Amino acid sequence: MALNKPYQAYQNNAVNTASGGELTLMLYNGCNKFIKQAIRDIEENNIEGKNTNIQKAQAIIQELMLTLDQEVEISKQIMPLYDFMYRRLMEANLKNDIEILTEVQGFVVDFRDTWKQVILKTRQKQYAQGEHV
Structure with a gap:
């Protein structure tokens, strides 16, 4: 396990120093990863693993839903899509x-x-405006 500690520290630092946009990107990547694993779990008849990974993907979708700024017009269009995705994950888990x-x-x-x-x-x-980030 000692070999994983530097990687874990790197991951923690990446999350702690990421901008809001980068965190959202990490959420999408994580959701994709969990769905891919759930597909493999179904193929391997690992029902417990499938359930765990789909629930992790659902938790990410819920987080994305909670962080939507409802004052922004596009959020009102995205929310139903997130809700649809969440419900479809539930259905995929059941079936x-x-x-x-x-x-x-x-x-x-x-x-x-x-x-x-x-x-x-x-x-x-930002770079064009001289706001080096």
Whole structure:
């Protein structure tokens, strides 16, 4: 376990020093990772692992829902999508359905990729304005 401590310290530091945008990106990446693992768990008939990983993905979706700023118009459009994803994860868990997991994973990847672009454009704009971050 001693070998994992530097990596764990690095991960903790990355989370502690990340901007809000980077944290959101980490959430999307984590959700994607848990869905991928749940798919593998279903394929390997590991029902307990599948359940755990889907619940972790659901917890991330809930966190994304809680952190949406409802004063921003786009949030009102995103919230129903997050709710849909959450409900589909529940259904996939009940039915051991890889197709549903793949569907939700597609949404997560789309959100993540869009969010990456937002972060890059924001950084480019800040750099152009002389706000070196």
